[in-house]
Amino acid sequence: MTSPSALAAPPSWPASAWALLLTMAVLLVGGLTWRRPAFPNGAPRLLKGWPVIGSAGFFRSRSDFLRDGKAKSPGGQFSFYYGAHPIVAVSGPSARSSFYTTRGLDLGAGFAALFASAPKVDHLYDGDLTADFTVLVKRFLNKNRLEANLHHLTTDTDVALRKISTLSAVEPFDLMIGLVYQLTHRTLGSNDVAADPGLLAETLAIYGRMDASSAIEIMFPGLPTPNKLKRIWGGAKLHWVFQKIMDDRRKTGRTEPDAMQAMMDQGDSDVVISSVIIGALFAGLVNSGFNAAWILCFLSDDAHWYAEMRAEVDAVVSRHRLSADETAADILPRLSMAEWETEFPLIDLGLRDSIRVITPGASIRKNISRKDIKIGDTGWVIPNNAFAVYAMHDVHMDDRLYENPTRWDPGRYLPGREEDKKAPHAYVGWGSGLHPCLGMRFAKLEITISTAMFLAYYDFRRCDKHGNDTTEPLPSISRNAIGAKRPVTNVFLKCSPRF
Numbered sequence: 001m002t003s004p005s006a007l008a009a010p011p012s013w014p015a016s017a018w019a020l021l022l023t024m025a026v027l028l029v030g031g032l033t034w035r036r037p038a039f040p041n042g043a044p045r046l047l048k049g050w051p052v053i054g055s056a057g058f059f060r061s062r063s064d065f066l067r068d069g070k071a072k073s074p075g076g077q078f079s080f081y082y083g084a085h086p087i088v089a090v091s092g093p094s095a096r097s098s099f100y101t102t103r104g105l106d107l108g109a110g111f112a113a114l115f116a117s118a119p120k121v122d123h124l125y126d127g128d129l130t131a132d133f134t135v136l137v138k139r140f141l142n143k144n145r146l147e148a149n150l151h152h153l154t155t156d157t158d159v160a161l162r163k164i165s166t167l168s169a170v171e172p173f174d175l176m177i178g179l180v181y182q183l184t185h186r187t188l189g190s191n192d193v194a195a196d197p198g199l200l201a202e203t204l205a206i207y208g209r210m211d212a213s214s215a216i217e218i219m220f221p222g223l224p225t226p227n228k229l230k231r232i233w234g235g236a237k238l239h240w241v242f243q244k245i246m247d248d249r250r251k252t253g254r255t256e257p258d259a260m261q262a263m264m265d266q267g268d269s270d271v272v273i274s275s276v277i278i279g280a281l282f283a284g285l286v287n288s289g290f291n292a293a294w295i296l297c298f299l300s301d302d303a304h305w306y307a308e309m310r311a312e313v314d315a316v317v318s319r320h321r322l323s324a325d326e327t328a329a330d331i332l333p334r335l336s337m338a339e340w341e342t343e344f345p346l347i348d349l350g351l352r353d354s355i356r357v358i359t360p361g362a363s364i365r366k367n368i369s370r371k372d373i374k375i376g377d378t379g380w381v382i383p384n385n386a387f388a389v390y391a392m393h394d395v396h397m398d399d400r401l402y403e404n405p406t407r408w409d410p411g412r413y414l415p416g417r418e419e420d421k422k423a424p425h426a427y428v429g430w431g432s433g434l435h436p437c438l439g440m441r442f443a444k445l446e447i448t449i450s451t452a453m454f455l456a457y458y459d460f461r462r463c464d465k466h467g468n469d470t471t472e473p474l475p476s477i478s479r480n481a482i483g484a485k486r487p488v489t490n491v492f493l494k495c496s497p498r499f
C-alpha cells in the first residue's frame with residue numbers, strides 16, 4: 001500500500017499525476033464509447049472517424065467534410081459520430097424534402113446540442129427556452145409592432161450613415177453589424193441599450209468574443225470547457241446589464257415602448273426577458289448583420305446591379321418627393337412599412353442571393369419522434385434520437401439548379417430564370433417546410449432600409465485601406481465555416497455624399 005508520505009514525495013508525483021490522467025482518459029473514453037448509441041441496420045453507412053472524438057472534420061471544415069462524405073457514400077447518405085452524438089448526413093432532392101418536412105425532426109433540440117457559440121443562459125432558466133423564445137419572437141415581430149417601431153429603424157440608420165467619413169475608407173462589416181445590433185435592440189430588446197452608444201458597444205463586444213463555437217464543448221457537453229465557461233460568463237454579463245435597466249425602470253416608474261417593457265408588463269421574470277433578448281440579438285447578428293454588409297460588397301463589385309438598385313432607390317425617392325428641395329433623408333423615413341416591403345424588389349433579390357452565396361454550414365435536426373424516420377426514397381433511416389444534418393451547399397451550390405452558383409446574381413430569380421423554383425426546397429436560405437425563419441419579415445425590413453438608405457446617401461466604390469481605388473477581386477468567402485462570416489480579408493469602400 002502506498003503510504004501518505006510516499007504520495008507526498010516529489011519523485012513519485014509525476015507518475016501518480018500521469019496515472020490519474022490516464023485513468024480519467026480511460027474513464028472518459030469508456031464513458032463516451034459506452035454512451036454512444038449504435039447505428040441500427042437501416043442507417044446509412046458509418047464513416048469511420050477517430051476514437052472518442054469521432055469525425056473532427058465536421059467541426060474543422062464542415063463543408064468539405066459533408067461534401068467528401070457524400071461523394072464516398074452509396075446514395076450520398078452517410079452516418080458518423082461527433083463525440084458521443086450519432087449523426088446522419090443527408091443529401092439530394094428526396095432526402096432534402098423529408099429533412100425539411102418531417103414532423104419529429106426537431107430544430108431546437110438539434111441546434112441546442114450541436115451549436116455552441118451563443119451566450120449561455122439556460123442554466124438560469126427552468127422552462128422550455130426554445131418554445132418560449134419562439135412564442136415571444138412571433139409576438140414582437142408582428143406587423144403592428146414592426147410598423148410602430150419603423151421610425152426608430154430609419155432614424156438610427158440615418159444617424160449611423162451620417163457618421164460615415166467621406167475622407168477615409170469605410171469598413172462595411174463593423175458599420176452594418178453595429179447598426180443591425182442597434183436595430184434589433186429597438187425591435188426585440190431594450191431602447192435603453194439602443195440609445196446609448198456605450199452600452200451598445202459594451203454588449204456587442206460580448207457577442208464578438210463568442211464568435212467561435214467549441215468542438216470540445218459539443219463533443220463533451222458535460223465538461224466545463226473554457227468555451228462553455230466563456231458563454232456562461234457572457235450570458236451572465238448580458239443578463240446583469242439588462243437586469244440593471246429593468247431595476248431602474250421599476251424604481252423610477254419610467255417605461256419604454258420596447259419589447260423589454262412589454263415582457264416586464266406581462267409579468268415575465270427577468271431571466272426570461274434576458275434570455276429572449278439575448279437569443280433574438282444573436283439570431284439577428286449571425287445572419288442579418290453579415291448580409292447587410294455583404295450586399296454592399298457585392299454591389300461595389302458589380303456595376304450592372306449597382307446601377308439597377310441605385311435607380312430603383314432613386315425612383316422611389318422621386319415618387320415620394322413632395323417638394324423640389326427635399327433630399328432622400330427627408331423622403332425615405334416617411335415611407336410606410338407596406339412601401340418598404342413592396343417598392344424595393346431588386347434589393348430583395350440582392351438579399352436573397354447574398355444569403356444563398358454567403359451562408360455556409362448545415363441545418364440541424366434531432367429525431368425526437370421515438371421511431372426511425374425514413375430519409376425520402378433512399379431506403380435509409382435517421383434512427384430515433386440521432387441527429388440529422390443537411391448542408392446548405394448541397395442545394396445552393398448545385399449547378400444543375402443555379403447557373404455559376406458561387407456568383408452573386410440577383411437576376412437568377414427573375415421571371416424566365418427562376419432558378420429557385422426548379423425543384424422542391426431549392427432555396428432554403430430563409431428555412432423551408434416546417435421551419436421557415438420567424439425573423440424574416442424584420443430582417444428583410446432592416447436590410448432593405450440599410451441598403452436603400454446607403455445607396456441614396458452615397459456613391460461608393462471599392463478601395464484599399466488607404467482609400468485608393470482598387471481592382472482586386474472581392475476576397476473569398478469561408479465556405480467551411482459553421483455560420484456566415486466576414487470576407488477572409490477586409491473590404492473597404494470609398495463613399496461620396498449624394499446630397
Ligand code: HEM
Pocket residue numbers: 107108134137188279280281283284287288291355362363364428429430431432434435436437438439440442443
Ligand atoms: C438575413 C437574416 C436571416 C436569415 C438569412 C435567417 C435564416 C434562417 C434559416 C435558414 C432558418 C431555418 C434554419 C433551419 O432550417 O435549420 C431560420 C430559422 C429561424 N430564424 Fe432566422 N434568419 C435571419 C434572421 C432572423 C432574425 C433577425 C430572427 C429574430 C429573432 C430570426 C429568428 C429565427 C427563428 C426563431 C428561427 C427558428 C424557426 C423555427 O424554430 O421553426 N431569424 N432563420
